[in-house]
Amino acid sequence: MPGVLPPAGASWPERRRRALADPTMRAAVALSARNLAEKKAAAYAAYPPGEAMRKPAVASRREALKHTDALLEELTRQVEARGGHVSRAGGPADVGRYVLAVARRRGAQRVVKSKSMATEEVALNEQLEAAGLHVRETDLGEYIIQLARERPAHILVPASHKTRQQIRALFDAEAEKSKVAPPTGDATPELTAFARRQLRAEFLAAEIGITGGNFLVAETGTLVLITNEGNGRMTTSLPPVHIAVVGIDKIVATWDDVAVLLQQAPMSGTGQLISTYTSFITGPRLPGELDGPEEFHLLLLDNGRHELLGTAYEDVLSCIRCGACLNVCPVFRTIGGQAYGSMYSGPIGVVLTPLLGGLDQAPELPKSACAMCYACRDACPMEIELPRHILALRRTEIEESMEPLTVRLTFELWGRFWANPSGFRLTARLARLGQRALMRNGRLTRAPGLVGGWTATRDSPPVAKETFHEWWQRTRTGSPT
C-alpha cells in the first residue's frame, strides 16, 4: 500500500526562494551541520569500537529487512504476552483513529509527545488538535517549532535555524498566552528554565504520552527509545497511557543486534558515544510497580514502507535517522531543511519522501535537490546507497514522463549533440555566436530558455574565444583527432 505524507505547502521554486532569501537561517543551518559533521568524525576517530560495531550493525539491519513480516509477528506475540497492545497502521488516518479511540475511552484531553518523525509523517498533532485534544511537543527544539507553527529544519536539531532572540519572542508570547512569568532573558539557561517549568507542568497533567521509537526488538517485544533531554523518559513514565508510533522498518531480531546498533545513531548524529538516555520498554508497568504507564500501545506504521521490501530501494529502510547525510550535504547546508517541504530533509529526505509519499508528489527532490557529490554515501553509517537511489528516481521520473515535453525535448537534443565530439564542438561554436547579446562586463548574465534558470541567480563565464580543442587543433597539427 502506498503511503501518504503531508503536502509540501508551497511549490519548490517558492520554498527554494524563501530559503535562499533567509541569510540568518542559512548561516545557522550551515554552522550546525558543519559542527555535527565534525563531531561525528571525531567520535569515530576517538572510539574505534564504534567502527568495529558498525559493520555488524549494518548487517543486522539488512538481515532484519529480509524477514520483516516474521519479526513483526514475533514482536507482536512478545508485546502481547507482556500485556501490551499491538496494532498495524496502514497510513495517517489509521494512527489518528487509533489514538483518538484510546483518548475517548480514557476521557483523555491532554497529550504529551516525545520527538518522533513517524508522528510528523502522519501529521498526528493536526489530527488530534482537530478533534479537540491538547497536544504538547516536549523536545525543546520541537517545542520551539510547535510554538512557531513551523516544520523541523533538521531531523535531530529541529530548531537549529532559530536564533535565541526569536526563541525568546516565542516564549514571551507563550507566557502571555498562558499567563505565566516570561523567561528572564535570552541566555540559554534562562530560556531552558522557562521551557522546563512549562513542560514539567504539561508532563504532570498529561493523560497520554506518545513517542516514536528508534528500534523494536522482536525477541522480547522491546521498544528502544533514545533521547538526550529526558523528555522520552518523562513521556513514558508519567502519563497512565503510553502509545508508541513506530515504522515497521525499525524492527531488529535480537538484543545482540541492538547492542551494536545503539551507539551508531548518537555517534553519527551528534558525535556522542551514547545518548544521555536510552530506554528499553517492554510492555506496561508490571504488577506491584508504583510508577509507569498502565497501558502500553504499539502502533506499527506502514505508510508506504512495506512496498519497498524486496525492491532495489530496500536498504533505505535501514536508515537510523541519525542525520549524518544532512550534515555533509552541500544542498542541505545551502537551503536548510524546511525548503524540502517534507519532514525528511537532506539526502535521505530526497529519497524517502518520494518513496513513501509518491514520486509524483515530490519529483523536484531527486531532480533538483542533489548535486551528485556522493558525500552522503560516505557519511551514512548504514551504507545506504543514497546517490544511486537518487539517480534511479531521476530515471523513473524521466521514464514516466513527468517532465513537460519542452524540457524532455531540450535534454534529448542536448544529449544527442554532446554524445559525440563534433556535436559538442558545434554547440560551443553556436553558443559563442549567440552569447554576445547576453554578455555584460565579460560575463554571461542572462540566458534563454532552460539555461535562464542557471543565470537567474548567478553569472556564468562565457564560452571562451578559443576553446581548448580549437587551440589544440591550431597549435598541434597532426595530433590524433
Add this chain to the structure above:
Amino acid sequence: MNREGAADRLGQESGGDLVQEFMNHWVALSGDAWLALGGADDVRRALAEAISAMVPDRAPGARPRVVAWATDELAPLDLPGLLASLGCECVSWTDRPGGTGAARDPRAPAAAGSEDDAGSAGAVMSQRRNLCAASDMGITTCSWAVADTGTIALCATPSTGRLPSLLPTAHVALVRSSQIVRSVPDGLRLMADYRVQHGGLPSTVNLVSGPSRSADIEGDLAVGVHGPRRAGVIVGEW
C-alpha cells in the same frame, strides 16, 4: 542480581581501569563523581558530600527532601540515619505518601479490581509523583555501569521506580566497582541473565549517561532541560 554476573565475566580483568574510565567519562558528560572504596562508612561520607554539593540551597528552615529506592542493597548504608543527621527529610520509594511512612511490601500486587481500588491507587500514584517532583534529590543504585561511555543502567521494579532518578532536581547513583563493565554490549548481555533469573525483562531499563542535556538553542549546551539538572555517581564497595 546482575552484579555477580558482571564481576564473573569482566569485572576483575581490569577493575581499576574500568572504575577510572567510567568516572572520567561520567565527569566529561557534565556529571559529578565520587570514589569511595573504603567500605560503607566511606560511601556514607561520599553521599554526604554529594548532598551538600548537589542539593540546592533551600529557604532557611526548609529541609531538603531526598527520595531513595527501597532496595535491600541500600540497607547497610542506613540512609534514614545518615539523612537525618544531615538535616534532610528521607522518603523511601515504597512509603505511602502522606501516610505513616510504613513500608509497603514491594511484592504485593498493585491495587486492581474494583473501580474504587483503581481510583485510590491512581491517587496514591499521583501523590508519589508529586512527592518526587518536589524532591531535591533521588538516590538509587544501578544494575550495571559502562566504563567506555560513562553509563549506568537502572531497572524499573516495584522497589526501584522510574521517578526517583527522573523528577528530583538531582540524582545520585551508588555504583559498586564490581558492577562496571567495559562496553555497552557487555552490559546489555547481562540483561539476558536478568531474563533468566527473573523470568522476563523489567518493564523499563533506562541507560543514563550524565545529566539531561540539549543543544537545541543555537547549538549551545544546556543541562537539565527535563530530567535532573545534576547527576552524580558514587563508585564504592560496601
